[in-house]
Amino acid sequence: MLEKYKQATPKSRDLWNRALKVFAGGVNHNIRTFGMVSPGAYPPYIKRGKGSKIWDVDGNEYVDWWMTHYSHILGHNHPRVREAIQKQMEDCIHLGTLNEHQVIFAEKIQEAIPYLKRMRFCATGSEAAMYAVRLSRLFTGKRLVAKARGGWHGGSDALGYHIRYPFSDDPFYDGVSFEFNDRDSVDLLMKKYGTELAAMVVEPVLGAGGGIPPEPDFLPYLREETETRGILLIFDEIITGFRLRYGAAGKDIFGAEPDLLTLGKIAAGGMPLGVYGGREDVMALAAPGAKGGRWVGGGTFSSHPLSMVSGIATLDQLRSLSDDYASLNKRGDGFREKLNQIMMNKNVNALATGYGSMLFINCLKGDFRGSTLTGSSIGEAFDKRSQDMFQARLMEQGVFGYHGLGAISFEHSEQDLEKTLEAVAIAAKKLKWEA
Numbered sequence: 001m002l003e004k005y006k007q008a009t010p011k012s013r014d015l016w017n018r019a020l021k022v023f024a025g026g027v028n029h030n031i032r033t034f035g036m037v038s039p040g041a042y043p044p045y046i047k048r049g050k051g052s053k054i055w056d057v058d059g060n061e062y063v064d065w066w067m068t069h070y071s072h073i074l075g076h077n078h079p080r081v082r083e084a085i086q087k088q089m090e091d092c093i094h095l096g097t098l099n100e101h102q103v104i105f106a107e108k109i110q111e112a113i114p115y116l117k118r119m120r121f122c123a124t125g126s127e128a129a130m131y132a133v134r135l136s137r138l139f140t141g142k143r144l145v146a147k148a149r150g151g152w153h154g155g156s157d158a159l160g161y162h163i164r165y166p167f168s169d170d171p172f173y174d175g176v177s178f179e180f181n182d183r184d185s186v187d188l189l190m191k192k193y194g195t196e197l198a199a200m201v202v203e204p205v206l207g208a209g210g211g212i213p214p215e216p217d218f219l220p221y222l223r224e225e226t227e228t229r230g231i232l233l234i235f236d237e238i239i240t241g242f243r244l245r246y247g248a249a250g251k252d253i254f255g256a257e258p259d260l261l262t263l264g265k266i267a268a269g270g271m272p273l274g275v276y277g278g279r280e281d282v283m284a285l286a287a288p289g290a291k292g293g294r295w296v297g298g299g300t301f302s303s304h305p306l307s308m309v310s311g312i313a314t315l316d317q318l319r320s321l322s323d324d325y326a327s328l329n330k331r332g333d334g335f336r337e338k339l340n341q342i343m344m345n346k347n348v349n350a351l352a353t354g355y356g357s358m359l360f361i362n363c364l365k366g367d368f369r370g371s372t373l374t375g376s377s378i379g380e381a382f383d384k385r386s387q388d389m390f391q392a393r394l395m396e397q398g399v400f401g402y403h404g405l406g407a408i409s410f411e412h413s414e415q416d417l418e419k420t421l422e423a424v425a426i427a428a429k430k431l432k433w434e435a
């Protein structure tokens, strides 16, 4: 199994064996085994990236769909971004003081998302989501938060629960969950906890939970249900922000304006960043010495100059491409259709999901074409063994992804797409055959 891959990757194998002796489970992010271990292999170690391609330490080339956890919509090592970072390094790396870049960067974000009346920068998306929850608790004086089942908002204790099916783990702190795309589940939650909730946190498109787009009017429904009860609505746009359009997706694509919003990933072009912000009255509680506030913010590496200049260069470049988002999303939609066509032709229970340029493939036990998807419907049917096998087969053919694939960037060529479709067809055929 995976003999071709193993033969081509001796240096990665050596590094993996060494990594197992220093890191718990060999990795520093649990999903970075990329599904390679259960089918009896190991993940490749990547040395270099340019545009839509990456190369491993053994010199093998991959079409990259993972794109740094969906961050590199401009492609790897974009010259404008790289030059901004290099130029900044002539002045300093980080001084732990105020820098002018943070003001310029925040102004650009605010111009793109005007309802971000006040914001804060931190170093990761996890922190951003955690602080957004903390602010909601302070503002409402309530403790309970609700999240969508299957939602991944980073590793903080505030939201690190109900990530994997059957979503029955005990939250570390006061947390409950509801089913994405299921109004009955939201109604039930409101009936039970509506008066206790400080915030409801949700991604506009459920990311790691299956790549599930919202049903029409689902997000506006959440807006209504939260607004009437004084519950803060937090959109986690760490994947969708600057991915589906130049700005945020929740309001301008799906029709609901949140009270607070988080950003990360794309916004800083591959450098570490978390952003949380929104309503001025809520964000006021983060100000130093704010009445009714508590400690919000901090972070040795917050507003790191390299992240700030990288973010400025990224947004400048993306702004110049803002009219091209529509065609990028269309390309993603067309590609998703082709993927599903392949799965149907090969008679494999795998479903390509996502929205626009976000592309996921889920190996499932059962045929879910045409059904309304929720975190539980995908979670319950998820076939982990087949998923890992499928993913490993793509890797063996030089197609690098996770959650099935990942995201299309402005740098992906037609040849990249063709190569991927061929690899998917072969992986699907082998899956059927092995089953």
Ligand SMILES: Cc1ncc(COP(=O)(O)O)c(C=O)c1O
Pocket: 069, 123, 124, 125, 126, 127, 129, 152, 153, 154, 155, 203, 207, 208, 236, 237, 238, 239, 264, 265, 273
């Ligand atoms: C929707 C969403 N929120 C939050 C996070 C956490 O961000 P970070 O990994 O930068 O801590 C992620 C990361 O994958 C994410 O996808």
